[in-house]
Amino acid sequence: MEPQRSVHPLNERAVRLKRSLSEMTGLTQLGFHLITIQPGHExxxxxxxxxxxxxxYILSGTGEAMIDNQVHEVGPGDFMGFARGGAAHTLSNTGHIPLVLIVAGQRLEQDVCDYPHKGKRLYVAGANKVFVDLANESKD
Structure with a gap:
């Protein structure tokens, strides 16, 4: 399976090669991906x-996980779970070889995703995705 290269719209350093294992097997409610991150990328x-x-789940390589603004070194065999509404997070490849991981998650029809370092919120409704500034969101 050829990987798909993607760059996150809010982070040009977030470049990853993704193989969607769930799509290959017909899963529709669970996203299961084999991700490769090159050195120096997120x-x-x-x-x-x-x-x-x-x-x-980290298969190979080394890196850093930023979880709730705290940095943790990660490597093969490490597992991280992120509950809905839980801690913000990202991974960086700080090593000299590709960081290879399995990422799994739900595929809900609707979700909201916060990007606290960018001050943005993403609303997802099916194929529709809209970014807004968190500063403009009402605080009910």
């Missing part, structure tokens, strides 16, 4: 999901 922009849950 997995995504620092974020947290308000409704979806996700988890990460």
């Amino acid at each position: 997995s995504t922009e620092y974020h947290r999901h308000l409704y979806e849950e996700e988890c990460v």
